[in-house]
Amino acid sequence: MATLTAPLIVSSRAEFADSYTLSRYLATGGYVALRTALTMFPEDVASEVDQASLLGRGGAGFPAGRKWSMLRKAPLSYLVVNGDESEPATFKDHYLVERDPHQLIEGVIIAAYALQVTQVFVFLRGEFALGLERVQQAVNDAYEHGALGSKIFGSNFSIDVVVHPGAGAYICGEETALIEALEGKRGFPRIKPPFFPAVTGLYGEPTVVNNVETMSNLPWIINNGGAAFAALGGGRSTGTRLFALAGRVKNPGVYEVEMVKNTFRDLIYDPQFGGGVIDDGAIKAIIPGGVSAPWFGPELLDLPLGQDEVAEKGSMLGSGSIVVMDETTCVVRAAWRITKFFSRESCGQCTPCREGSGWIERAMYRLEHGEGRMEDLDLLLDLCDNIAPGLTWPPQMTTICVLGPSIPSSVHSAISMFRDDFIAHIKLGRCPHD
């Protein structure tokens, strides 16, 4: 059974219908952390976060404190919040921006104070209509409340936050593409080196790019101390994490659970969370960390929800999205639909991703619709190998950004785990699930 002793860190206001308002936020301890932080030295704030060992919640899981420490010293630097959550079945930031925008903004101000950055851009997915409205309202309210603007809360620290809606491209979730888009350019990921925006980022200046959930953790960390956060979870995976649970579960939704102390099985089956598989069917496979992650079979359900634990088994916790597939799920169709997403969202810059995603999508479409050939399976694996040589995870790359090697994950997983399902499609001349 799930371990439920951990406090709710980022979803503590879930019970309130007006959780997004300033009044509710203030009534539930809002902006106290910021006032505390402003009494501290910026480096002490940063050191609390470092001590919390807060791993970035955007997908790559890079420690936030270390990212901050890499910020090149310069007269001008920026903080950018990545809220371009656009991957299918990933919706935990969606929850945070709609349900607790002030928590995000408070986290942002704390981070900016720690970094001594005075200009912040919050880049939100353009399709988050309600989220954009609420975050903008929260920003406006925060200005009025004195938490944003010049000399906040009477301190010597001044800060401006601009909310910037994305224009509908998944690729802008890649931090360098996001920066290009913020600069008003086409959202092409930048080639590395330079490897880190912390050295050369927005407008060529040092820039920290952090995820919405990462920022939302900061008020709690300041209120309770980095050590308290680090005491939760296990190993490198400290604290709690929001998971977006989707697919064939009885109660899909966003759940905050303590890391490592809980397993995939806990999250899927516990009545407080997923509540089990629909019609109590058997799990065929799960996607453990968003559709770019390689799949797991049911034998790995008891794996703890920890970054390194999942990485050891060749996948990732990634964007915090867990998709459950049972015997009623057509894995060929699932892989095809995921590929279709990547094909449509490839920025078009690198040849293997641009052409590979389209080619694989078309071949997968044929297979799903009963027009596949046996040789397509090896062809697909070879094409996947040409995008991500060796088909390992973390991947080797032939492209500028990781969208490229994200394409093969589902196809490679589906073919290697469920080759018979593909053969059934080919032999039957149609999808057996139709």
Added chain:
Amino acid sequence: MTDLTRTTVSITVNGRTVEANPGELLIEAAERSGNYIPRFCYHPRMDPVGNCRMCLVEVEGPRGATLQPACFLKVNDGMNVTTDSEKVKKAQDGVLEFLLANHPLDCPVCDKGGECPLQDQSLAHGSGETRFVEEKRHWVKPVEIGELILLDRERCIQCSRCTRFAADVAGDAQIAFASRGDRIEVATSPNQPFDSVFSGNTVQICPVGALTAKPYRFSARPWDLDQVESTCTTCAVQCRVAVQSSGNHLTRVLGIDSEPVNHGWLCDKGRFTIDSIDGNEASTDLLHASTRITEPMIRRNGVLTSVSWGEALAEAARLLRDASNTPQGVGAIGGAALTNEGAFAWERFLRGVLGTENIDAQYGDGLDAALLQSLPKATINEAANAPTVITLTGDLREELPILFLRLRESAVRYHRSIVELAFGPSALRSVTRVSLPVRPGEAHLVARALTSTGAVDKGVEINEVDLAEARRLIGESGEGVVVVVGRPNVAESAQVVETALRYLAEQLPQAKFLPALRRSNVMGALDMGLSPQLRPGRGFDELAEGRDAQAQLAALRTGEQKAVLLLGGCLLGNVIDVTGACESLENADVVVVTGHGGATLAYANVVLPAVVQHERVGTVTNIEGRVTSVAPKIVAPGSAWPDLAIAAELAEQFGQNLGLHSVEQTAKTIEATTGYPTLSALNDETSDGYVAGRGDERSPRRPLDPMAFPGIRSIEIVGLGATAGAVDVSDVVTAKAPRSAPLGSVKAGRGVDVPLADAYSLRVVLSRRLYDNGIAVQGSPALHNLKAVTTLRLNHFDLDRLGVSTGDVVNVIGERGSTRLPVALDDGVPRGALDVAFGSLNEDGEDVIRPIIDHDRVITQLRLETT
């Protein structure tokens, strides 16, 4: 241990140690060591972006060997690279296969077929069969994205060379990617065609047949083309080019990567106006530039009639002899389009045979040749590398496009400073550090303000912050200042800029100067002595007195000078006072030596047909004094002769022998007597030439990379035909350069008498456009639709003051007449001035602006009135 004396780094490529320059790109270092790495998006003259992924190689790193793009990676000491492993081969083959997945199999009907990097690559390394069984991507093909360029999106491999060239190199971001994934496409914005004057470069660097040029499209197959390396003489930058023909028909001009000059780029005028040479076979109107002059002619009963060379030469000699019998009775105008050898031959004929000093290669639209000669010269590279460049020119993109590209790169890519004296609209403005608006008649005052520390002359409006910044940049640059100087406004007396130039030369004794005269081989013609007081090889005779072009035209009008030899048929297209020039020619005996028709022929008594660009051998000299060779690619039509032969034969009519029997021997004579490197350049056809006065300085040629320059295979050595025996350069190096002109004192030009500003009038800036009404554009069907239409461009202050806006037609009233013209907003024009294009025609095809220019005043003022 680090060896501090080392200037190179060592890397290992496929197990072998290779020395590389620090900061060099891996793809370049590997190529030099004999390991060619395939590529599509990489171009040596643009910043790498690493997006085609073709150049993936294995590089050892902390996490083992990983695939990295060689075009983007800079070498560092100890780097260990593998370019030939199975893993590399699989990755590269994979990329190639991906590129071909959606690439149409239309090579048999594709212009690029036969010179296509993708085709070559596929043939060399590709799989024979496709594994792609789906329907390929389809687009409407081709689409016209500009007047000269067609785009076939099915063939496009999204290497972004064209979009990067347009945005980064040319600064005309009119093409860019739209959409994404495998539906990504190169596109223009709605209602904004790709009308960059550099558009043809995108076709040249396209690694597939996605971009094609309308003039060349379907005109030949690459394997039918024959080519020579030569120099483009469409303007005075003189880019190195490969000239290609199919049979005796010019088909294409491609830019060669000349390190000191054009870096592989060309402007569309140089690239596409070859059709003015042999693209108008049906044209017979002798008064139009599209007509080639193919036979000698004499005016009989008022009509130009074809005659034999013998008759024509005899008649020409008779007219010139009669005129030269009276003192100062004869002279010559023109010659800027000649080769150096042709110019030298005419100089020998004019001074040696006719004994006249009335010689001028300019049409009164340039600058004092002796003054230019006296200035310390900068090369184009020196200007592009200077920490601060001062420009006193018109819009360089319109006047000398490739010089514009070089200076733009210097500012944008290398962050060097440009201080611009802005006479009118200028494409360089957006990248300058300081742009000081200069009204007509005030350049010398602004120049004085720039180089002094005191107060600015009264009546001159200069932004103090800008002036301080300009002074700071100039002061900081010390020896590094290069002044680029041309003739920004032909409606303003040359004295104004010349006086400004003298100030700058006096006040900045360490500055170097780059003349920005526009026309063809004008620098070569001046260096060969086609100007009063000048002598071949940059000599100067201060005692000599002769008439320049304007003085000759005046003397012809009064009858003081009886005859004129016109070297080129475009006098009337180029003088400011066109009415006065017609009167002068009407009065005179006129001998015209020309390859093209033109309005001037209406006044010709004798016409001698000459060969033109791409039909002749010889050398030419560009703005920086660089002497390069030109080679013939086609045979001239009819019985046109090289100028050298015409001059020599005409001298024979006077019973004199110029002693010039061949181009090679003439080049030798020049070099032997003056040290001017004509023979050296002529004997070195596949080089970037020699800068006159700079000894043996030569820049290394980069090896021709077919991926960077598709279409140029290799450049063959051109035979010169019969020569006058063996030519030895050994005896020419000892020749001493002749005495050159001393720097004129500023005092001589101090009295520029500019009339007071008239509150009701605007001062005229008569500026140049690339697509003017000159021979090349007038005779080019390809550029026909791009010619400038006469429009008055005004600052918004002046438009508001007049209560008019873009498109309104106003009455234009001057002392010499009036006309009606449309106005347009352009804040590049200084307040109180109006800009109008020289040589442009109004909607009725008439040149209405030149006749109302006050050519004998320092500036022209015009009043605009609404009806």
